[in-house]
Amino acid sequence: MPTIEVRDLTRRFGEATAVDAVSFDVAPGEIFGFLGPNGAGKSTTINMLCTLLKPTSGTGSINGFDIADQQDDVRRSIGLIFQDPTLDERLTGWQNLQFHGLLYNVPQKVFERRATELLDMVELTEKVHRGVKTFSGGMKRRLEIVMGLLHHPKVLFLDEPTIGLDPQTRLRIWEYVTKVRDAEGLTVFLTTHYMDEAEVCDRIGIIDQGRIVACDSPDALKTGVGGDIVTLKTADDAAALAALTSGGFNAKSTGAGLELETERGDEAIPHLVRLLDAADDCRVKSASVQRPTLDDVFVRLTGREIREQEASDLDAMRSMHAHHGGGR
């Protein structure tokens, strides 16, 4: 049985349809990502799955519980890490954790063991008794991860979990999440507009204007777009081009070298090198493979790019917002 099961989930706000008949399954222990630009319907979907928003139509279940009829059971089954911090800045890190433990009715003994273990993992043990006000953005996010996992959820929801964080912190956060997934069979559902973050997922649903336009593993999605691009530099490009063409490869000259598209670029290179070595004066000086990126996949499917510029403007606003929040 899938851990998350969604059928024709739809949400309208007045005239606008934010999420339009979305269906998908997420298997136990899977990391599933929603990739799409801002306003594509990612957060609306997460809000419906977390019981914050009622679906207009369609159904969804989490851990076997219906998101409309068994909300309390759904809530007990999930952990959340939102894009905005959910910490009380006036309290210490530990007090925030205690509050979370109370909210989820975690028994004191279990709480202490779990909190200690998770704090150790995210390396916050020494700083957790300080006021959250003094925490850096990365520390806050790590504390949120501890909270999201504190009550042993079956599913962890991450809504743009690493927005506004530096690449190193982002990487570390993914280490933690995959570690817990491997250890406890946690199912992870995330939304993101970062391509590199989507690469971590076992499967990705690409969502645009409220609809899922493609849903598969990152590799399969990229393969669907086209083959790898192999770039070669040789001692004599013109001669090499002739040799490749007669060898059955559809190569073209880019001026700076030769380029050809093939299914598995990494496996094609040895063949190409052997072929060119056999020909005269065509010794291969360098070879490189470029796989299609998820960017390419997105452009191919929607005809648009996920506009990073727009996203980073929003990030900047967000961090300003958070800054003001710190002063309340």
Place this chain on the structure above:
Amino acid sequence: MTRDDLARTLRGAYTVWYRDVLSLVRDKARLGSSLFMSVIFLVGIGFGLGGVIGKVGATSGVGAGTAGVPYVQFVFPAMLVMTALFAAMQSTLSIVWDREFGFMRKILVAPISRTSVALGKVAGGVTVATIQVAIMMLAMPLIGFGFHPLTYLWMLLLVILFSAVMTALGILIAARQKSTQAFQMINMFVMMPITLLTLGSFLPSFGKGVLATVFKAVSQINPASYAVDALRQISLGSRLPLAMSIHSAIIDSLILLVLFVVFAAPGVLLFNKQD
């Protein structure tokens, strides 16, 4: 509602309450500024204005026969109410803040009922207000109220009731507000008049004329005026000139109780409504 449900609702409310109180205790700036405001009130208005007004009720015709009450004692109950009013407003503002900064989402996706959240918020607002008022009441023996523990207890109970009314009203307003701006707009139209009307009860008399009549009439819809009225009667007892009280303390309390239900019931219902 089963016994189990009730226990869970109360546990949830306790959790929300616990965080509010913990936050207050740690928020030294807020505690400090509220104490500072009390001192300013007491010294500036109580003694400053009191020096000009002198005794209340001694010379005016209506209070004839009583010795009159020092102005600082007359105005002190109004100051307590004002303190409770501000504390309750602050607490409900925190709901909107929490929502704006994501903290409320965390509470709303937790396995506790919305009713728990609303009840916990009321309890939190009441506790914070009562603590601030209780600290202020420590000054009472110093300004000539004597030391009457039972009187103080009655006063505190009344403050609890009044701050419950105001927190419930705040929750009713905040329940569906998405942004701080919208809340502050509505708050202006509700809380500003209440504050101004309550300031009116700092005066021993509104004088005569049309404006005074209007002001008196409007005061009837101000929950704070009932709280001030009752607190004055409890704290001053027979020293309060008869004509200066509106209802008996019992009636005042009953009116406040009714207001609480009138505000709290739709507040909790609205809070339970899911988008």
